[in-house]
Amino acid sequence: MGTIVISTNITLDGVVTDPDGQEGAAGGGWFTATVGDDRPAWAEHETREVRQAAALMVGRHSDAWFASRWNARLGEWAERMGALPKYVVSATLDEPRWNNATVLGGDPVKEAAELKRRVDGEIVVYGSRRLARALIEHDLADELRLTVFPVVAGGGGRLFDEEGPAGTKRLRLLESRPLGAQLHYQAYAFVR
Template structure:
């Protein structure tokens, strides 16, 4: 059985929107601005995490974003990302842009529950906050890996949306990446 791990970068107040500043959000661009020299240890962490994973699970917009930035790259991290199986949740398109990708159509909860049965190992969810909210709400996510950037944005889309009930978490680990980024790892308690 697969383990779904939501792994994302966010501000201290939980904003995940427009980290690179290319989406037009007035507060976008916080990733490089507040990551600075800590992005080197961040990249090592992300590479190690990817190398240990078995698949990616993405929303449509995230698949398009990653495909446009990673498909032509080479190197250890890029090679793994580009070759690993990818599953894209979408009801609006049939042709993913990134290689080795399968579109999951139909009910998200049903499709992802089936995916967890079919894929052994870690299934990473990158940058897909709406999908992440759905997975958390329906108890399909198993772990959260949050890289907290030292900035409060005060507005923007957040990973944690409304839920129908409390969602308990257990801290599995915390450490810094460089001098200013905090990596928090939580298990979702059922």
């Protein structure tokens, strides 16, 4: 049985959308403006995480975002990302854009639960704010990993806001450490 790990870059005010500013969202571009000299430490951390993953799971929007940036990249990190099986949870998508991906249509909660039963190891969820919320709300997420960027974006989609997930969710701190000089990494287990 697999474990579902939600891993995301996040601002101090909880924004997770449009990190590179290419989507033109309010508050977008916070990653690019903030990562600076911490990029090598961040990239090393991300490479280590993807080495441990058994699969990746994303929503439709994140499938397109990653495909536009990762399909042609080279190097260990990119090669590992490309080689991993990817599952795109979407009721409206027929063909995934990211390489080595399979669309899981239908009910996202049922699809994620079935994937968790089939995959042995970590299923890492990148981006995919709505999918992450659904996984948390339905107690399918096992771990939450945050790389916190020292910036207040002021606008943009937040992982947690008034739209969900519903109900109180308790977490237990697994790890907390600096990542470079300015970033901070935090990992939490969901307490059931």
